[in-house]
Amino acid sequence: MLTWVNTLVDTIRAEDPLTALADIAALRTDLERETVVQVRRARHQGCSWEVIAAALGVSRQAVHKKYAGRGGLLGRRRT
Numbered sequence: 001m002l003t004w005v006n007t008l009v010d011t012i013r014a015e016d017p018l019t020a021l022a023d024i025a026a027l028r029t030d031l032e033r034e035t036v037v038q039v040r041r042a043r044h045q046g047c048s049w050e051v052i053a054a055a056l057g058v059s060r061q062a063v064h065k066k067y068a069g070r071g072g073l074l075g076r077r078r079t
Helices: 003-014 017-044 049-056 060-067
Strands: none
Touching: 003 017, 017 049, 017 060, 049 060
C-alpha cells in the first residue's frame, strides 16, 4: 500500500466516524473522477481494454462496461 494512503487512513480513523465516512465518500468521488481521466488517457495512447483492466485489477468486460460509454472513450464522438 502506498505510504500516503496509510497516512490518509490513519488521519481518517482518528476522526469522528461520521466525519470519516463523509471524507471517504468525497475521496471515492474524487478517485472515480481521476480514474475516468486516466482511462481516457490510456485509451487515447492506444492501450487496450485488457491492459487497462489489468492495471485496475478487474476484468476486461468490467472495465469496458464501466468506462466505454463515458464521454466517447471508445474513440468515437457522440452526436
